Amino acid sequence: MLKVSDLHVHYGGINALRGIDITIEENQIVTLIGANGAGKSSTLRAIMGLVEKSQGKIEYNGEDLTNLPTKDIVKKGIVMVPEGRRVFADLTVEENLILGAYTRKDSNGIRSEMKRVYEMFPRLKERSWQKAGTLSGGEQQMLAVGRALMIQPKVLMMDEPSLGLAPLLVKDIFEIISMLHSQGNTILLVEQNAKKALEIADYAYVLETGELVLEGLGSDLLKDSKVQEAYLGEAK
Amino acid sequence: MGNQGLLQHLANGISLGSLYALIAIGYTMVYGILRLINFAHGDIFMLGIYITYYGILFTSIPWWIVFILASVLTGLIGLLLEKVAYRPLRESPRITILISAIGASFFLQNFGIVVFGGRPKAFPIPNVFNKVIKLGGVSISLITFIIPLVTLLLLLGLTYFITKTKTGMAMRALSKDYETASLMGIDINRIISITFFIGSFLAAVGGIMWGIRYPQLMPLMGVMPGLKCFIAAVIGGIGNITGAVLGGFILGLGEIMLIALLPKLTGYRDAFAFILLIVILLIKPTGLMGEKITEKV
Numbered sequence: 001m002l003k004v005s006d007l008h009v010h011y012g013g014i015n016a017l018r019g020i021d022i023t024i025e026e027n028q029i030v031t032l033i034g035a036n037g038a039g040k041s042s043t044l045r046a047i048m049g050l051v052e053k054s055q056g057k058i059e060y061n062g063e064d065l066t067n068l069p070t071k072d073i074v075k076k077g078i079v080m081v082p083e084g085r086r087v088f089a090d091l092t093v094e095e096n097l098i099l100g101a102y103t104r105k106d107s108n109g110i111r112s113e114m115k116r117v118y119e120m121f122p123r124l125k126e127r128s129w130q131k132a133g134t135l136s137g138g139e140q141q142m143l144a145v146g147r148a149l150m151i152q153p154k155v156l157m158m159d160e161p162s163l164g165l166a167p168l169l170v171k172d173i174f175e176i177i178s179m180l181h182s183q184g185n186t187i188l189l190v191e192q193n194a195k196k197a198l199e200i201a202d203y204a205y206v207l208e209t210g211e212l213v214l215e216g217l218g219s220d221l222l223k224d225s226k227v228q229e230a231y232l233g234e235a236k
Numbered sequence: 237m238g239n240q241g242l243l244q245h246l247a248n249g250i251s252l253g254s255l256y257a258l259i260a261i262g263y264t265m266v267y268g269i270l271r272l273i274n275f276a277h278g279d280i281f282m283l284g285i286y287i288t289y290y291g292i293l294f295t296s297i298p299w300w301i302v303f304i305l306a307s308v309l310t311g312l313i314g315l316l317l318e319k320v321a322y323r324p325l326r327e328s329p330r331i332t333i334l335i336s337a338i339g340a341s342f343f344l345q346n347f348g349i350v351v352f353g354g355r356p357k358a359f360p361i362p363n364v365f366n367k368v369i370k371l372g373g374v375s376i377s378l379i380t381f382i383i384p385l386v387t388l389l390l391l392l393g394l395t396y397f398i399t400k401t402k403t404g405m406a407m408r409a410l411s412k413d414y415e416t417a418s419l420m421g422i423d424i425n426r427i428i429s430i431t432f433f434i435g436s437f438l439a440a441v442g443g444i445m446w447g448i449r450y451p452q453l454m455p456l457m458g459v460m461p462g463l464k465c466f467i468a469a470v471i472g473g474i475g476n477i478t479g480a481v482l483g484g485f486i487l488g489l490g491e492i493m494l495i496a497l498l499p500k501l502t503g504y505r506d507a508f509a510f511i512l513l514i515v516i517l518l519i520k521p522t523g524l525m526g527e528k529i530t531e532k533v
Contacts, residue, residue, distance in 0.1 A: 050415060074421030086416040088409045095405050102406060103421035151421070 001026045001186060002047075002078070002155050007056035009042050016042040018210040020056070024155065024188055029181050031189040031197040031218065033231055034207035040190040041083060043207070044157050047188075048080050049073050060155075075103050077154030081161060085144040089133030093124050096132050096143055100150030110150070117146040120179075138169040145176060156180065157188040162196070174200060194231035198222045206231070240374045245496040246489075251380045251449070253488025254387035258442035259465035260472070260480035261394070262314075262435025268411040268475040269431050271330060275337040276317060277439060278462015279344035282455065284310035284440025285359065285447045286352050292360045299362040307440040314436025315429045323425070341462075348455025359451035379448045386445065390438060391481060398477065403430060411475065460506060467513045473526025482524060487512065 002024040009017040017039045024030045032040045045051045047058055049070040058065045065073055088096050097117060101110045118125035121142040127135060132143055141161060148156055161177070162170040174196050181187055181200070191197035198204055201218030206227065214227065221227045259281055266274045287309055291302035321340040325333045367378040398404040406427050410417045418424055446461070447453065468487045472479025487509055495502050516523065 048419065050418070070418040071421045071423050074419065080419055082416055082419060086413060088412060088416070090412060091405060091408060098402060099405055099409055099417075099420045099422070102402060147420075 001061060002188070003057075003059045004043070004047065005057045005059075007043065007046055007058070008054045009039070009046050009051055010054045011051075015210055017046065020207075020210075020212055022188075022205055022212075024186060026186055027181070027184055028202040029177070029187045029189060029200055029218075031191060031201035031204045032207060033191060033194040033197055033204060035231075036192070037209075038207040039210040040207055041159050042210075044080055044159050044188070044190055047073075047078065047157065071103070074151070077151065078157070079148045079151055079153040079155070080157040080159060081144045081148045083159040083163060085137075085140045087132040087135070087140045087143050087147070089131065091132055092129050093132055093135070093143055094128045096147050097124075097150050100147035102151075104151060113150050113152065117149055120149075120176075121146055137165055138172065141165060141169070141173060142176070145180075149180075153185070155186045155188060157190075159190050160192060161189070162191065162193050170196070194227070195222070198227075240372065241496070243372065244374050244376060245492050247374075247376050247380050249489035249492035250485070251383040251488075252492055253485035254384045255442045255446055255449075255484075256461070256465050256468045256488045257481040257484030258387055258390065258438045259461060260468040260484045261477055262439050263466050263469040264472070264474055264477055264480035265407075265431050265435050267469070268477075269407065269428060270322065270326075270333075272322065272333055272337060273466065273474075274322075274435075275334075275462075276321070276340040276344055277435065278458035278460075278465070279341050279348070280310060280314050280317065280436045280458070281439040281443045281446075281461060282348060282458030283313060283344065284436075284443035285453055285457070286348065286455075287440075288444050288447065289357060289359060289453055292362075303441075303444050306444065307437050310440030310443075311433040311437035314432045314439070317436075318428060318432040323428075345456055345459070352453075352455055354455060357453040359447035359453055361448050361451055365448050377449075379445065383445045383449070386441065390441065394434070394438075394477070397434075403427065407431060464506075464509045467509050470513060470523055471516050473523030476523070476525045476527075479523055479525035 004020060004022040007017050007020040020043055022030070022043070032043060034040050042051060046053050049068060053066065060076055060078065065076065088099065097114050101113060104110050123139055124143055124146055127139065132140065135143060145161070161173050165173060170193065177187060177189065178200050189197055189201065198218045198221050204216065204218045204221045205212050206214035206221070214221065214224070259277070262277050263274060266272055284306060288302060288306040291297065291306050292299055295302065317340060321336050322333055325336055365379050368375045369378055369381065398407065406417065406422045409420070410422065410424060410427050414424060464487060465484065468483035469480045471486060472481070472483030490512060491505050491508055494508050495505055
């Protein structure tokens with residue numbers, strides 16, 4: 001469905017990505033794990049057209065997205081929940097959701113989508129008139145996810161959704177991701193919390209300094225001794 | 237000074253404040269989105285007046301249609317200015333685009349001198365506006381009432397646009413976080429164009445009313461109002477629309493009251509704006525309604 005091939009990204013003289021190949025099939029959760037600076041976020045940002053690609057190709061259902069501007073990639077149904085949530089703090093919760101549906105023109109569809117998001121996250125409904133900046137970290141993450149769902153994404157990409165959240169909320173977030181998956185969403189998840197990510201992932205890639213070093217089924221990687229040692233913090 | 241005199245000055249101050257407010261909005265909106273001080277804004281205001289001048293003198297179109305067309309045309313010129321002078325530099329350091337703004341300002345001024353001529357022209361005021369209204373023994377020209385009224389209507393319209401429409405929301409989102417706004421599928425260039433259109437449109441409306449009130453046209457006439465309205469925007473807290481309106485009124489009323497109460501200081505009316513700016517910046521550097529400046533991550 002979404003296919004990334006031979007992706008290279010340079011920041012100045014630094015090679016952030018050195019030839020990444022990733023494939024995401026429909027209804028899959030695919031996760032990208034790796035240490036800080038391994039290039040996980042760069043991969044997502046390159047797919048969204050937020051950073052320039054020096055080489056490589058991004059295809060979606062056979063269509064070439066490589067050189068499309070971000071707004072057109074969003075229109076194809078590929079959305080990203082950015083790292084650090086990045087809700088629009090001065091806008092109300094409801095306005096944030098409306099902007100999530102910015103590219104949609106069907107006001108009835110937008111309204112029913114909003115209802116669905118509110119059913120999924122009742123806390124957001126309670127606070128729909130509050131400015132997003134006044135929400136707690138967990139609520140902001142729910143809003144960031146809800147905002148991304150407003151467009152009925154074909155591929156939902158999440159960049160470190162559990163970052164900076166209390167352990168209890170981390171559990172909630174992963175439950176939400178599993179729920180979205182069971183509803184038929186296709187998800188590309190970037191996480192530092194490798195254990196939790198691998199537990200729910202169908203397929204996983206391990207990134208190290210801009211290169212893929214390992215890939216396989218999520219459950220297989222969980223058992224892999226190298227992964228255990230490097231990312232799951234388990235002694236041999 | 238009697239009550240009647242006070243009423244007269246108050247009316248004049250509100251009227252001038254309205255004009256400042258209309259022009260200040262353009263500065264503040266552009267700053268809010270691009271973090272750019274559009275130095276050419278005062279010259280766009282000047283263009284709006286001249287376009288109206290030629291529209292009335294050289295076409296047979298009814299004056300009120302000329303007013304509307306000229307405002308729209310000026311809006312489009314503002315939009316074009318962004319495309320030509322600012323957009324290509326968007327990724328450049330902020331100082332580069334600022335210099336481009338100063339260059340654009342000089343260009344428009346000199347364009348005005350070459351094309352419109354340096355000699356002052358008289359604004360052709362439609363007859364309706366020459367009416368004088370007597371109110372409690374004071375005679376006040378009709379335009380003095382029309383200016384705040386038009387300003388109020390435009391402000392209401394703008395507020396509706398900014399708070400209720402999707403484009404307005406996108407504008408607010410964009411002013412805080414470009415990247416996330418683009419992740420919503422927002423066409424950033426389109427929103428910036430709309431911002432420039434609105435700012436320039438309002439400057440033109442202000443300019444036309446300015447022309448009716450102070451009917452002497454010169455290619456450099458945008459410089460001082462431009463500077464003052466920039467000051468108004470800074471006083472109110474640049475980036476904040478309500479602040480710009482507030483700053484405009486403070487400046488307009490203050491200026492007129494200064495002349496009224498201390499006629500000997502009339503020669504210092506322009507200095508007043510700058511002194512006020514310095515005082516407010518010393519007391520509250522972010523302006524009256526400005527927020528703390530947070531650098532974008």
